[in-house]
Amino acid sequence: MIQPQTAPEVSGDTRTAPLLLVADPESALVQGLANALEREGIEVMGVADGAQALLQAGALQPDVVLVSASLPIIGAVEFIRAVRLSRAVPVLLGVGDNHAEQAVQALSAGATACVARPYRVPELLPLVQAAFSGESGMRRTLVVGNVELDVNAYQVKVSGRTVHLPLREFELLHYLMRNAHRTVTREQIMRHVWNSTDTTSTNTIAVHVKRLRARLGDTDDQLIQTVRGVGYRLVDKTV
Numbered sequence: 001m002i003q004p005q006t007a008p009e010v011s012g013d014t015r016t017a018p019l020l021l022v023a024d025p026e027s028a029l030v031q032g033l034a035n036a037l038e039r040e041g042i043e044v045m046g047v048a049d050g051a052q053a054l055l056q057a058g059a060l061q062p063d064v065v066l067v068s069a070s071l072p073i074i075g076a077v078e079f080i081r082a083v084r085l086s087r088a089v090p091v092l093l094g095v096g097d098n099h100a101e102q103a104v105q106a107l108s109a110g111a112t113a114c115v116a117r118p119y120r121v122p123e124l125l126p127l128v129q130a131a132f133s134g135e136s137g138m139r140r141t142l143v144v145g146n147v148e149l150d151v152n153a154y155q156v157k158v159s160g161r162t163v164h165l166p167l168r169e170f171e172l173l174h175y176l177m178r179n180a181h182r183t184v185t186r187e188q189i190m191r192h193v194w195n196s197t198d199t200t201s202t203n204t205i206a207v208h209v210k211r212l213r214a215r216l217g218d219t220d221d222q223l224i225q226t227v228r229g230v231g232y233r234l235v236d237k238t239v
Helices: 027-038 050-060 076-084 100-109 121-133 167-178 186-193 202-216
Strands: 019-023 043-047 064-068 091-095 113-116 141-144 147-150 155-158 161-163 224-227 231-234
Touching: 019 027, 019 050, 027 043, 027 121, 043 050, 050 064, 050 076, 064 076, 064 121, 076 091, 076 100, 091 100, 100 113, 113 121, 141 167, 147 167, 167 186, 167 202, 167 231, 186 202, 186 231, 202 224
Parallel strands: 019 043, 019 064, 064 091, 091 113
Antiparallel strands: 141 147, 147 155, 155 161, 224 231
């Protein structure tokens, strides 16, 4: 991982590997992410607060910036507003269960998308690679039947009506829609949505699925179907 005090001057025109700037106060979390991403050929610089992040964002011109919703000194929303005054670099906001309000504010300020924190390499890797290659790696909208999910705007609509979801339910719906018409196991859901391998917490999934169905108006369980003994499947109930 590149350290702020020894960071070389690099240019987006000559850089041979993507550079991700991570602003997060938890150094162990950043180091773990750096170790995993650097094995994939991505350079990572870690800083602990928003002031350092602003400095390094200008000095290094990273391909992607990842900021924690709980960023100290200069908060995540203020950082995003400042960056947006001069650069169009993709800015990802790392959010947890209690950061729904910050997510809305950050997206309004110009954040590109929200990602789960603790961070997941399979989620971050394609976003960083796509930004480096100049491609649009983030599909903005997923549509299954009458359900529309806008990843970047953190918005869900059912038959054109906006439905407000807590962050974890939004992530659950996002995962199910990405795998529409396929059965996903409870273990897969725990791993991709909760970033956990604890297979004893399947009741947590059932509770969130029940709440999600209620918010989406899935009264007959035909949108999110239970596959007994396995997991769940989201289908187009309008067909």
